[in-house]
Amino acid sequence: MDRQEKIRNFCIIAHIDHGKSTLADRLIEKTGTLSKREMSDQLLDSMDIERERGITIKLTPTRMFYNYEGEEYTLNLIDTPGHVDFTYEVSRSLAACEGAILIVDASQGVEAQTLANTYLALDNNLEILPVINKIDLPSARPEEVKEEIEEVIGLPADEAPLISAKEGINIDKVLEQIIKNVPCPKGSEDKPLKALIFDSYYDNFKGAISFVRIFDGEVKTGTKIKMMETGKTYEVTEVGVFTPAMKSVEKLEAGDVGYIAASIKNVADTKVGDTITLAENGALEALPGYKSVQPVVFCGIFLTDGSKFNDLKDALEKLKLNDASLVFTPENSQALGFGFRCGFLGLLHMEIITERLEREFNLDIITTAPGVSYNVYKTNGDMLEVSNPTNLPSPVEIDRIEEPMAKLHIYTPPEYVGAIMELCKEKRGEFVDMQYLDKKRVRMVYKMPLNEMIYDFFDGLKSRTRGYASLDYELIGFEPSDLIRLDILLNGEVCDALSLIVHKDKAYQRGRAIVEKLKKVIPRQMFEVPIQASIGNKIIARETVSALRKDVLAKCYGGDITRKRKLLEKQKEGKKRMRQIGSIELPSEAFMSILKLDDDE
């Protein structure tokens, strides 16, 4: 039997919470790759944040051996991130496989993401094996879910194993299906090396390490390789497999999944989706599907303590070592001092990065409201990409502004259709399509400006549908829009950190809402503070924080000056936590809450 005939490369796709990590754990356990003792629950999710949120961000592959009808098979499981922000990474992981297990929750059925990822898998010509999970729950309705899979996705689901990953029920049926139905790799060992990078990570000793699927040829220590996208060449220092711990092997051959280390300084040189070939007489054509990843959500990141700017810079650089999709450029805000404008793949990505900055690097950070990057066409023919509202040219210089658009797929029980339509309308959504998938499920398709979507659309969707609706989106390019800059003035001075680019029709409402919220959070100052929202020179909303009139007319009892002293010291401490925004003093918390202004207030 040919070596490749006994290899199966597969991944698991699922909606959040449908049990992907748990199934992966059970497979590892069942194949004896790790004993129960060696496993900490949900082994593949390595970062703390992932484990806390129960979502997988970073992929960790695992090699398993399984004996089936007297033959030993090598099963390579490539885990995939479960969030829409990481669609491209998912697609490259899928491209590294021949098959995918599609987990569907036995009570919740097909969700937006299930579908999105299934289409991605189909695009990559993967054999898809539906598996119905959580059958141990009382609310399980496996037969209906099978029907749903057939109707909605169009996949035969008759043979879908009914499992409980949590309880370990029918795990061997899943393994059997993998061996029987996932095609084996069909590469050629004799052709020049073609290895697909589906992930990479930075190791302090070995440099950037590529996680690869070998399609053709072979690679071992000493092989001179070339990155086809960047053209850079390296000498391989180590190749290996995932047990799931990284273990060096002599060589990797066509069909294998493993890693390549080659003293590469930067993860930006091990681009996900790139093809590794030989430096000399390499493959002529790269594997298809490489895309340079572009951030879609931007925000400013600043520190409450401006003197630690260099710490922030170091922290971002360290995160960047392992996350080529994170981009950042220095930015100077009048209100917040020095910081960075950072670009992310999506809101979740942004949250993860900011949380890691706080948690792993102990930084007290302030983030400005997330926004998108606009294409601004100037009257002189230039085009600017503007992600920081402050950089928007004056209206007379602007010919038109185009904003990124997203196509949204929303899955919901029918009773929430009305609420969702209303929400989408508020968010400048344009109805595209609606389809009853079955009695209990409707798919709604909307076109919406990305900027509207990132402003708490998902939260709004969840709250208006009591969490029953799910969302998936794709970017569909730019469209001209009537956008303007809304400035906020505190005591007559523009606070740049609060400027926004908004649609003209929403400017008034938004400006009103912001000044009202500011009035609530800005503590009284020693003088009256007007809060204004303006478009250009036109004030569209105003509130006033009246001057502080009473502080404490404290009694100074018999010689008890220490009591007054203590009060003074306490006030001094309090003042240290104040941020000076122009002539206004704000406690950091108030400042944060200003920046967390959201759309529907």
Next chain:
Amino acid sequence: MNKLGIYVHIPFCESKCKYCNFISGIFSQDIQKRYVSALIEEIKREKVETKVASIFFGGGTPSILTAEAIGKIMHAIKENFNLAKNAEISIECNPNSVTKEKLKSYISLGFNRISFGVQSLDDEVLMLIGRVHNKAQALQAIKLARSVGFKNINADLLLGIKENKNISNDIMELKTAGVTHISAYMLILEQDTPLFNEAKQNKIKLLSDDESVAQYEKYLKALRQNGFYRYEISNFALKDYKCKHNLNYWECGEYLGFGVSAHSYINGVRYSNTENISEYLKNSKYKNYEKLTKQEKLEELIMLGLRTKRGVSLKKLEGFGYKVLENKNALKMISLGLIKMNNTHLYITSKNFGIANQIILRLVE
């Protein structure tokens, strides 16, 4: 012109008021006796040659002690210190704990100023804050004090609790009864006092900041109309009735404090007694002390001086190298009209006394 003030702390009360977080409480007769002895011991150990310009018996409620006990303490002070001829000698009293006999004996002991914790002339307010007297008793006590010979009578008032429609009338009644000095304090809700908890649980509704300020302004007007001159943030006096003892604090003068939780300030060093009464009874000798740094002295000069109408002396500030015109915050506040300067002093404009702490904070930053 060295002056010395003496403060004697009597930490006993008939009942604890709901807003009070001072070192005071209800104690047995026995403890009161032992306390007086400890106090006398402490006084006898202190030797300072400076002439004593003022004595102040505060609390708590000094009038809770017997006249005999007050006499013993007074005697100890007179034996140990040189009293200035015109020394101001004050005692704090609760309107309901004075009798004609007590008041007479105070006079014979040399007390020439008496301070009543009137707090309010609204019986509802008095009940709300847990005072044990009422309006009639307060006015009665004041009249009694005057009848036995007190010419200098202070009334403490507490503002910011409840709306008061009779402010002008109240002030007039107090003045007619014999009050020559008024200390009007804004209520501070101190953490963990019963009043604090009641307000937190919405069991009572106190005036909002804005309402308190509005009320305060009405008091200011009524006081002015009745001839009470505001010489310090919270203190108002008829002509020639300023409280020397308190002025001494605000001018950073020296003072000795006796009794539990009392502080002394001598020669740039601040001493403090224990705040624990049983500890004090065991050993009234022990004092904590800290030598104030130059910066601390400067801060106190500003913090205390700015409480007075006159303000803080520019000369004294310069003595610390503090130049108002080179201080960014000071200049800003001058431009905002919060503080002003004349030839000799820097002072807070009367309209802005309410935010004195914020102003002081920025001057010492």
